[in-house]
Every structure is written in C-alpha cells, then in structure tokens.
Amino acid sequence: MTAVESPTAAASGAAATAKFARSRATADTSPERLSAIAADALAALAGVIDEHGVTYPEYRVLKQWLIDIGSYGEWPLWLDVFIEHHVEEVAYRGQSGTKGSIEGPYYVPGAARLPAVCTLPMRADEAGERLVFAGQVRDLDGAPLPDATVEIWHADTLGYYSHFATNTPDGILRGTVEVDAEGRFAISTIKPAPYMIPHDGPTGWFIEKAGWHPWRPAHLHLMVKAAGKRTITTQLYFGGGEWVDNDVASAVKPELTLHPVTDADGVARVDYDFVLDPA
Numbered sequence: 001m002t003a004v005e006s007p008t009a010a011a012s013g014a015a016a017t018a019k020f021a022r023s024r025a026t027a028d029t030s031p032e033r034l035s036a037i038a039a040d041a042l043a044a045l046a047g048v049i050d051e052h053g054v055t056y057p058e059y060r061v062l063k064q065w066l067i068d069i070g071s072y073g074e075w076p077l078w079l080d081v082f083i084e085h086h087v088e089e090v091a092y093r094g095q096s097g098t099k100g101s102i103e104g105p106y107y108v109p110g111a112a113r114l115p116a117v118c119t120l121p122m123r124a125d126e127a128g129e130r131l132v133f134a135g136q137v138r139d140l141d142g143a144p145l146p147d148a149t150v151e152i153w154h155a156d157t158l159g160y161y162s163h164f165a166t167n168t169p170d171g172i173l174r175g176t177v178e179v180d181a182e183g184r185f186a187i188s189t190i191k192p193a194p195y196m197i198p199h200d201g202p203t204g205w206f207i208e209k210a211g212w213h214p215w216r217p218a219h220l221h222l223m224v225k226a227a228g229k230r231t232i233t234t235q236l237y238f239g240g241g242e243w244v245d246n247d248v249a250s251a252v253k254p255e256l257t258l259h260p261v262t263d264a265d266g267v268a269r270v271d272y273d274f275v276l277d278p279a
C-alpha cells in the first residue's frame with residue numbers, strides 16, 4: 001500500500017474536538033448509576049494494573065499521554081476508534097433492522113438536502129472511481145418509508161472529510177437525500193479510499209508503539225431517519241477491500257459489506273436497502 005497524504009492530527013483533531021465541544025453532550029444518568037459505572041471502570045483498570053504489574057514510569061507516561069491527547073484535541077479521534085464500537089453494539093442490542101456502526105468524529109448535521117436521484121456535491125475534478133449507490137428504505141414489515149432521509153458523508157480519495165480539513169471545500173461528499181414515494185434513492189458519488197486515522201499525534205504514537213496499524217477500510221457513513229422509526233447510524237464497506245478484515249476501529253460487520261459491479265462505462269453500481277426498527 002502506498003502511503004497516502006493524511007489529515008494532520010493537529011488540524012482534523014482540533015476541528016473534531018471543537019465541533020463536539022460546541023454540542024455540549026448531556027445524559028440523564030442518575031448519581032447511583034454513575035457511581036456504579038465509575039466504580040466498575042476503576043476496578044477493571046485496577047485489575048489490569050495488577051495483572052501486568054504496571055510500573056511508576058509507565059503510570060507517568062500514561063499521565064503525560066492523556067494530557068497530550070487532550071492538548072492535541074484528539075479525544076474524539078481516540079475514543080471513536082477504540083471505544084465507540086462497543087457502545088454502539090450495546091445501543092443496538094435487540095434491534096432487528098439494518099445493523100448500526102460507529103458514527104466517528106466527522107458527522108456534520110444539516111448537510112444539503114438532495115432529491116432521491118442525486119449527485120453529491122464534489123469538486124469539478126473530484127478524483128476517484130464513480131459510484132452509484134442505490135436502494136430503498138423500509139420498515140420491518142417491508143413497507144417503504146417515503147418520508148425517510150438518507151444522510152451520507154464520506155472521505156475523498158486522500159482520506160479527507162469536508163469541514164475537517166483545509167483542502168476540502170465545505171459540504172463536499174455530504175448530503176441529506178430525500179427518498180422518493182417508494183422509499184427509493186440513487187446517489188452518485190465517488191468511491192472513497194481506505195482511511196488512515198491521523199497518526200502524527202498521540203493517537204499515532206500509541207498505535208506505533210504498540211505495533212498496531214492506523215488504517216480503516218474504505219467506507220461510506222450513513223444516518224437513516226424516518227418518522228416513528230429508530231434512526232440508524234451505520235457505515236458500509238467494500239467487500240474484499242483492504243483492511244475490511246482488520247479495521248483499527250473494529251467497526252466492520254459482515255452485513256454492512258457492499259459488492260459493487262463496475263459497468264462498461266466504468267461506473268461502479270451497488271444496491272443496499274435499509275430496514276428501520278420502530279422508535
């Protein structure tokens with residue numbers, strides 16, 4: 001794999017942190033529940049320290065690294081890569097429609113509304129293989145959901161997301177697609193490339209020192225909504241692609257794999273239907 005240019009941790013990390021901090025997260029956790037979760041989390045950590053005989057120098061390096069993650073603005077990156085996939089699995093326990101996957105740090109609400117058959121905003125000379133991604137949104141009984149929206153966002157072929165890198169015009173490779181009367185959509189875009197999470201800051205040091213790799217397979221991000229239905233946040237991957245079997249963010253599920261077929265005109269086409277659970 002040739003190395004692709006990647007967003008700097010300083011730039012995309014700071015942008016992702018600023019976006020998240022503006023939204024001011026809240027949860028209605030009771031003091032009792034907070035106490036129980038915090039006590040178990042600390043006990044789990046104590047178990048790891050015991051088991052590995054963690055030393056004072058290691059403890060101090062950890063302290064320094066935690067400070068660095070914060071000052072580089074990398075908490076959204078690190079948490080969404082190493083923790084979010086498990087929160088997602090718990091959140092969608094018992095759900096039977098389309099599988100979810102992690103949101104990651106680069107969702108921006110309010111992307112341009114586009115008709116059911118559309119082309120995502122992109123540069124005039126956007127690099128990448130053309131992709132037409134089509135499908136239908138239905139409920140668990142198979143009834144189409146004509147009021148659904150399919151929000152889509154993905155990286156360009158160098159791994160940059162608009163709004164999080166200075167070299168991408170705002171709004172490109174993002175859209176809020178309004179499905180037609182039969183719940184159908186057909187979105188023209190480009191096929192993203194595998195994505196290297198920013199690796200020039202403390203998340204990267206951590207990955208390198210541990211001998212891991214910083215790659216995510218190429219992916220489309222989706223958020224599908226309809227009135228009275230549970231919103232599904234998910235990702236779709238390309239079957240057989242690099243890193244599909246070894247995603248640094250552990251966010252691939254076999255049900256979320258696309259197998260596009262490239263036509264004589266050089267356009268890759270694929271269908272994928274979304275099934276929403278009741279809210």
Ligand code: DHB
Nearest residue numbers: 077078080081104105197
């Ligand atoms: C990260 C980036 C992504 O595009 C994604 O889908 C998940 C995580 C990250 O850099 O943390």
Ligand code: FE
Nearest residue numbers: 104106219221
């Ligand atoms: Fe992503």
